Amino acid sequence: MNSPDAILRAPGPSLLDTEAPAPRPRSRGFSAGMLWEVVRTGLVELWAHKLRSILTLTLLMLGVFALVVMTSVLDGVMDKVTTGFAGMSWDGTVRIAPKAPETAEERDRFAMSPGLRYEDLGRLTAPNPRVLAFLPRAQKEVSVRVTGGTERTWVIGVTSEYAPWMNRPIGLGRGLTEDDQRRRSTVAVVGASLGAKLFGGADPVGRDLVVEGVPFRIVGVQAPGQIFNDENYYDANGLLIPLETYMDRMDPTHQLTQVTVKLRRTRDLGEVSAMLLGRTRQAHHGIEDVEIVDLDAEAARAYQNFLQQMTGWRVVLLSLAGTVLLVGGVGVLSVMLISFSDRRFEIGLRKALGASDHEILIQFLLEAVVLAAIGALLGTVTGALLCQALSASFPYGLVVNPLGLLLAWIVALALALVFGLYPALRASRLSPMEAMR
Amino acid sequence: MSTIIRTQGITKIYGANGAAVHALRGIDFAVEKGEFVALIGPSGSGKSTLMAILGCLDSPSAGSYELDGHPVHGLSGGELARIRNGKIGFVFQSYNLLPKASILRNVELPMLYAGLGRRDRRDRALALLEKVGIADKADKLPAALSGGQKQRVAVARALANEPALLLADEPTGALDSRTGAEVLDLFRELHGQGHTLLLVTHDPSIAAQAERRVEIRDGLIASAEGAA
Numbered sequence: 001m002n003s004p005d006a007i008l009r010a011p012g013p014s015l016l017d018t019e020a021p022a023p024r025p026r027s028r029g030f031s032a033g034m035l036w037e038v039v040r041t042g043l044v045e046l047w048a049h050k051l052r053s054i055l056t057l058t059l060l061m062l063g064v065f066a067l068v069v070m071t072s073v074l075d076g077v078m079d080k081v082t083t084g085f086a087g088m089s090w091d092g093t094v095r096i097a098p099k100a101p102e103t104a105e106e107r108d109r110f111a112m113s114p115g116l117r118y119e120d121l122g123r124l125t126a127p128n129p130r131v132l133a134f135l136p137r138a139q140k141e142v143s144v145r146v147t148g149g150t151e152r153t154w155v156i157g158v159t160s161e162y163a164p165w166m167n168r169p170i171g172l173g174r175g176l177t178e179d180d181q182r183r184r185s186t187v188a189v190v191g192a193s194l195g196a197k198l199f200g201g202a203d204p205v206g207r208d209l210v211v212e213g214v215p216f217r218i219v220g221v222q223a224p225g226q227i228f229n230d231e232n233y234y235d236a237n238g239l240l241i242p243l244e245t246y247m248d249r250m251d252p253t254h255q256l257t258q259v260t261v262k263l264r265r266t267r268d269l270g271e272v273s274a275m276l277l278g279r280t281r282q283a284h285h286g287i288e289d290v291e292i293v294d295l296d297a298e299a300a301r302a303y304q305n306f307l308q309q310m311t312g313w314r315v316v317l318l319s320l321a322g323t324v325l326l327v328g329g330v331g332v333l334s335v336m337l338i339s340f341s342d343r344r345f346e347i348g349l350r351k352a353l354g355a356s357d358h359e360i361l362i363q364f365l366l367e368a369v370v371l372a373a374i375g376a377l378l379g380t381v382t383g384a385l386l387c388q389a390l391s392a393s394f395p396y397g398l399v400v401n402p403l404g405l406l407l408a409w410i411v412a413l414a415l416a417l418v419f420g421l422y423p424a425l426r427a428s429r430l431s432p433m434e435a436m437r
Numbered sequence: 438m439s440t441i442i443r444t445q446g447i448t449k450i451y452g453a454n455g456a457a458v459h460a461l462r463g464i465d466f467a468v469e470k471g472e473f474v475a476l477i478g479p480s481g482s483g484k485s486t487l488m489a490i491l492g493c494l495d496s497p498s499a500g501s502y503e504l505d506g507h508p509v510h511g512l513s514g515g516e517l518a519r520i521r522n523g524k525i526g527f528v529f530q531s532y533n534l535l536p537k538a539s540i541l542r543n544v545e546l547p548m549l550y551a552g553l554g555r556r557d558r559r560d561r562a563l564a565l566l567e568k569v570g571i572a573d574k575a576d577k578l579p580a581a582l583s584g585g586q587k588q589r590v591a592v593a594r595a596l597a598n599e600p601a602l603l604l605a606d607e608p609t610g611a612l613d614s615r616t617g618a619e620v621l622d623l624f625r626e627l628h629g630q631g632h633t634l635l636l637v638t639h640d641p642s643i644a645a646q647a648e649r650r651v652e653i654r655d656g657l658i659a660s661a662e663g664a665a
Contacts, residue, residue, distance in 0.1 A: 033549060033552075033553075033554065033555050033558075034549060034550075034552075037549055041537075041538075044537050044538075045537075048537060345533075346535060349533050349535070350546070350550075351518060351521075352492070352494060352521060352527055352533075353521065353522065353527070353546050353547045353550060353594070354518055354519065354521050354522020354523070354547050354550035354551065354598075355518060355522075355550050356514065356515040356518040356519070356550075357514050357515065357518070358515065359518075359550065431494075431495075432494045433489050433494045433495045436494075436529075436533070
């Protein structure tokens with residue numbers, strides 16, 4: 001039917017038949033061909049007015065970018081902090097530590113006590129059914145000599161149980177053993193940070209170092225971990241040595257910094273605290289110069305605090321991203337309004353050629369959506385790139401949050417529809433006569 | 438013979454009350470199938486208003502209009518759009534091509550709104566361009582074409598949906614006399630093939646090319662000559 005001659009022939013009788021109008025292939029809704037035509041026209045228009053397109057796109061892009069990066073980073077921070085809280089191993093844990101005197105009277109009274117010492121451990125750590133482990137710890141600041149220089153650091157005396165209970169895995173070599181304690185071996189496990197500082201990239205295991213004149217052999221290196229409290233920090237930047245070795249060679253006064261106690265059940269806390277205080281009082285001539293800290297509650301409080309701050313940040317950042325997106329939406333409005341007045345003639349012509357109001361409305365709305373979608377796409381890509389770049393500083397990497405991404409797209413497209421509606425309505429209601437005049 | 442255009446007592450009043458302008462004062466007018474009619478009149482005579490009403494771009498204040506046997510009065514905007522799309526082929530003085538779309542896409546436009554598939558649109562548009570003698574320009578933008586070529590594109594576009602009526606508004610107004618004559622030749626050729634043409638002009642020498650002339654003056658049919 002498409003030979004040129006056939007085409008130019010006048011329409012057949014079916015078209016002129018007054019009783020039965022010619023069947024027309026026109027489809028009711030919006031065809032795929034129409035969709036492509038509209039998207040294509042939209043892209044051509046965007047390209048024809050690059051500057052104003054870029055200005056609007058930048059805002060939309062920034063909004064989506066901010067939403068994507070922000071939700072992802074907040075997720076990453078949540079991961080990191082949650083890992084950190086778990087890494088502190090403060091669940092079901094209390095700590096007994098020397099109490100600082102608050103008054104002169106207390107100071108005088110505490111002076112009568114020998115303080116929390118290695119010697120207390122025999123009585124203090126007698127097996128108790130409610131306690132899983134007693135983890136004493138003693139610590140002092142020292143300087144360490146290695147071939148090549150000296151370094152200020154901390155030497156920490158612990159038992160072989162300390163590392164497994166406090167979740168300080170060994171990265172290289174071995175951990176401290178009961179045998180080390182019994183033989184008062186001069187062996188050390190270095191923290192990950194200290195190892196890197198002293199030996200660069202080289203394997204520290206088997207190397208020697210001298211602490212306050214005492215030579216030590218490094219037998220292991222701790223695995224790197226998150227640092228969330230002082231203890232984490234000292235462990236990563238210090239030397240773990242057997243408690244007995246510490247008492248013999250580092251501190252003749254045998255002072256303990258603290259004893260960490262792992263409970264079988266958290267609800268035994270009160271009884272175990274009383275038991276611990278009672279045992280120490282006996283050892284300290286009836287003077288109560290130690291205090292019990294409920295680390296479990298402390299951690300829960302800190303975590304709660306952190307969650308509250310995160311919510312605050314979420315609100316702040318969401319509002320910021322939302323504002324940028326809103327401004328982007330206003331940009332869409334103005335671009336589409338300019339487009340509308342620029343293209344009055346085109347609108348009129350399209351209508352003269354058979355476009356319905358409805359089709360013009362959809363065309364303008366879709367153009368606004370195409371504009372927003374391009375902005376959102378750019379924002380997604382740049383946001384994902386930034387997340388990838390930041391990924392290294394998060395424990396589980398930084399994955400683009402799919403919910404944040406979805407939210408960003410929904411907001412961007414919804415804004416495009418809302419702000420595109422007014423120009424689209426104006427375009428659709430334009431009379432072809434007026435538009436083409 | 439069937440009637441393509443039949444109007445009775447069409448009036449058009451712009452503005453209201455005191456400031457009202459009576460552009461048309463009661464037009465009774467008919468065009469039969471296969472006719473080539475020139476609507477002639479000076480500017481301000483109301484011929485453009487009549488042309489807009491006949492093209493379903495505007496509606497009369499009063500009177501009745503039947504296009505291809507169907508009353509147009511009281512139709513919705515969407516129905517009017519479908520009539521413009523399927524029954525009428527417009528050729529404008531200033532070509533009115535979309536400047537950012539290729540020649541091919543310009544010709545395809547009415548078929549797009551008619552819901553034709555991509556392949557059908559393309560095939561038919563190419564065939565139409567071949568018939569008006571500019572198939573080689575299909576991929577060009579309108580700016581690359583001369584005025585006469587643009588008007589040929591506009592004619593090809595007007596024919597896209599096999600309209601019952603070709604409405605040409607001063608189609609040679611923007612062309613020099615030689616290319617204008619070529620476009621008129623094309624119209625006569627279309628007439629010879631059985632198309633119904635209504636040409637609106639102020640130029641008597643162009644109107645003379647038509648089979649029949651209807652003169653409009655001050656919103657009324659002033660005279661009609663030629664075969665009726």
